[in-house]
Amino acid sequence: MAAPCIFCEIITGKLPGDIVFQNETVTAFRDRYPRAPIHILIVPNKHLESINSVTAADKELMGDLILIARKLATDLGISETGYRLVVNTGPDSGQSVQHLHIHLLGGNKMPLMGG
Ligand code: 5GP
Ligand code: ZN
Numbered sequence: 001m002a003a004p005c006i007f008c009e010i011i012t013g014k015l016p017g018d019i020v021f022q023n024e025t026v027t028a029f030r031d032r033y034p035r036a037p038i039h040i041l042i043v044p045n046k047h048l049e050s051i052n053s054v055t056a057a058d059k060e061l062m063g064d065l066i067l068i069a070r071k072l073a074t075d076l077g078i079s080e081t082g083y084r085l086v087v088n089t090g091p092d093s094g095q096s097v098q099h100l101h102i103h104l105l106g107g108n109k110m111p112l113m114g115g
Contacts, residue, residue, distance in 0.1 A: 007099035011045050025061055026068050028104075037107030038076055038083070042069050048100040051089045069104050078106035 010017035011027045018030040020040060031039040042065050048054060054062060066085070073079045083106030088095040 005047055005097075005099050007041075007043050007097055007101065008047050011043065021068060021072060026064055028068060028072055031103070036105040036110065038078055038104065040069075040072055040076075040104040042072070042102040042104060044100055049098045050095060050100050051087060053100065065102055069102055072104055073106060076106070082106060084110055 004014075006015060009015035010019070010029055011022075019027060020030065021028040021042075025045050026042065027045055028040050028042045031041055044058075044061055044065065046061075048058070069085055070079070073083045083104060086103040086105065087101070088103075
């Protein structure tokens with residue numbers, strides 16, 4: 001049997017998670033190992049492994065993930081100072097949890113990407 005997905009378990013409450021937002025389709029919780037003063041993961045409630053698993057049927061869901069990320073950035077006071085949304089996909093990106101997630105990072109000045 002496949003190992004349980006930690007993000008599915010946080011979404012369903014089987015594992016503790018610092019959830020900051022949840023509705024019928026999307027959950028957002030604080031990253032356990034934050035890389036910025038604000039580091040939140042925004043995830044679909046249904047298990048999708050990565051962007052590679054997304055289909056046209058998920059268009060609305062993908063839009064919701066972005067809108068919720070923006071709402072959280074606003075609520076947490078970083079919409080004007082700025083923030084970064086990151087979606088790692090596959091081995092070369094370093095994706096370590098195989099449940100699609102958007103990182104919302106902010107609260108300090110970040111190095112330029114690729115710099
Ligand atoms: P990835 O490297 O796949 O893009 O991001 C996975 C993220 O999940 C990492 O930033 C890591 O710190 C976070 N993470 C791993 N395990 C847990 C966990 O059990 N709980 C929470 N809240 N975050 C986790
Ligand atoms: Zn999952």
